[in-house]
Amino acid sequence: MELWGVQIIGVLLAILLSPFYVGIAQTVKARMQGRRGPSLWLGYYVLKKLWGKETTAPEYSSWIFQVAPTVSLSALTVIALFIPWGGRVPASWPHDALTVFFLLALERFWVGLAGLDAAGTFGGLGASRIATLGSGIEPAMFAVFGLLWYLTGGTVITPIMPQWWAHPLHMLPWGLAVLGYALVAIAELGRLPADNPDTHLELTMMHEATILEYNGRLLAQSQAAVAIKFTSIIALGWVWLGPNLASPWLNLLLRLIELTLSSMFLGVIESLVVKLRYFRLSTYLGIAMGMGMLAVYLVAFQGGK
Template sequence: MVSELLKLTGHLAILLLIPPIFLGIIAKTKAFFAGRKGPPLLQVYYDLFKLFCKGGVDSRSASFMIRLAPGIVLSTLLMAGLLLPLLYEAPIHFRGDLILFAYLLALGRFFTILAALDVGSSFEGMGASREAAFSAFSELAFFMALVTLAVMTQSTSLSHIFQWGNTHPTFHPAVVLLFISFFLILLTENSRMPIDDPNTHLELTMIHEVMILDYSGPDLGLILYGATLKLFLFMALTASLLWPPTGLFGFQEIGYLLAKVAGIAVVIGVVESVKSRLRLSKIPQLLVANLVITTLALLITVLGGPI
């Protein structure tokens, strides 16, 4: 009982405290490639602290939705985080929880879009429409990837799926294809570089950033924090595909988890440094290609049978 409580606290502590640092790692990697020194690793924590100390201003044309959305987004992400196994089994797990995981993420996005429409600004409407369109593509690939995992491991619970034990087929073709697919989904869902530039504030090119223009103070802090949490969840999911959690609980395992997620963060930084942003019209093509890759992984898995 005590150890269960300890594990739950450990899981929550990781979810609550660690995510912002990975944005710092990505920024550092990009700065390294650009030959700059870059912001300190903990910059996002400072930003969050600053935002939470400020007061908020709401748009006069907005309804209660804009005040509601950041909380809902953050709580859906936290719920999703509780379903994802990080070091061992997730605190909450049952059969079919991977569908809940996907829909919790979709719910968070739905409220982001609603709040963006709520403000009534045409820019935010444009961003909302783009977000909805691209996520429709990437969600298809995400579900296909989850189905592939379910077929591969004969289970529909994220905790069971990532309990490979010693039989993990790291370099099975289907697993590597899924890794590529998850990585592209990660870039899309978190609006990273080839899909969307997280640093731009040119209204014609933004997707995600444009939807949060009207937030300020603590609300913006919640949104920023939610974004880092979402990035962390996707990175952990992607990383555990190739290097599954060990199923033990200890400081060594936490270090292992941090190392693999940091590895993914560095890869994201490298990708963002060497790739330029895609034309908007090219993005659906990339996402469809991703869907095709995932379909191929599913076909290989079905053909090869469960691992």
Template structure:
């Protein structure tokens, strides 16, 4: 019995890895379509991101003369780190083989590793754009990461764990109820997610050649398969954050260990639905707000940090454990 469970967990893990990889570009495509419709354009087809990735993968890489080995290794490292991170967040079931590998704190650190290498790669060629992107990315991270950790603290105190599967199981039991700290944590996590994924109002994923850009400036020198990997990693990261918000705050539908195939099916369907709702919400939010100046980021993310800290403090005081 235990063997079968372990086997199932392994299979679910592989399914989940393929699933996130398969739906991530579609998610970005959906956001683009909805955004285009909202501002009265027809927009690209839903499968455009898949086509883009396919085209980039087949193209040759144009490397700058002075690019080092670090520049060539980074896309692979960043892609696999974020792919692994996305595979750790329960999407349709909590019975995942790798779930004990990393808890939420390790997940945040894994994303930090990916960011570290990407920022270094941005500085490798030695153009001013790369340095600009890296420098701003690290500034954003310096605020977003602690905010994210404080959100995790709030959740962890409430459910007494930082393991994602256990959080979902606990939330599904419905003992938590509505809590003001949880609301604060949710708002803070949304703000962090927007900043980390480079969405409006912090960064504009559609922009190019503008002094306000962050992520796109950092990866400016990439081309061909390297660019494909980095774009795919960015898409995975968006899917990861949506899955994370979904599994912590809206865990309904996620199958638990021991559930049958029907529950798995329900889990899959609800996951795709959650992502679709998230995409629409993101598109609506992005079209209804203007981009911020770079030096307003500090206030925006500082706000996120303080909100999450406030939430954690409420909980520390109110929970006797």
């Protein structure tokens, strides 16, 4: 019963607080650049404003364009539901990492369709770039999670920190997995250096290009989806790579602190690095993939489980 409570509260907090965490990253970035930056609550205000506006759609678009944000938002909400916010979930509740990846692919698929449905140049451009990037992100994600597959023998999101504790030799693979996951997560979230969330320049934009034609309630859903992805993907990494305590309630509290720290960290990173050239991203994701594979090989050839 306790686990159910933690999971429900955790999901609710993850969804409700997601614009706030995105706001933290933006504020830290602004402070690093010597600006005051917007209010932390700007995300909520934008969502409220967009929800009240009239919605328009390009003339050649169809129902696909109108449904796509709903599908993205739903897919990401399901991901948020499947993440064990307290470190553990009730036995019957699915918390499978493979399903999470497939749901991310579902979101990418619909964002791409909507981009092409808008019948403009930008939509197609964004869809093409997102799909290409996705075909690198997906194997990189699988590689980084290799340590989880290898150590637990399953696909369930479980903390592997205790195993690392038992074998000090696993520290290096663990470090590689953490770095690899950070790289992939940044690409998946569309943050710098993979994609710039603030840009409106056609040379550089990816996710922004696919939602260029959106406004009103449809745009609000897209924005909410991006925010939920932000908290879910970051928390996913912390759950299986980070420390976990005995009490699920404390774990949930820990998640919230970790999310704050990660958002601040992202803000700092975004002030320090520039966006990579689009064709360099394959190298970037290749490095992440290599780290994940190396982590598994190190453990596999040590023979330790």
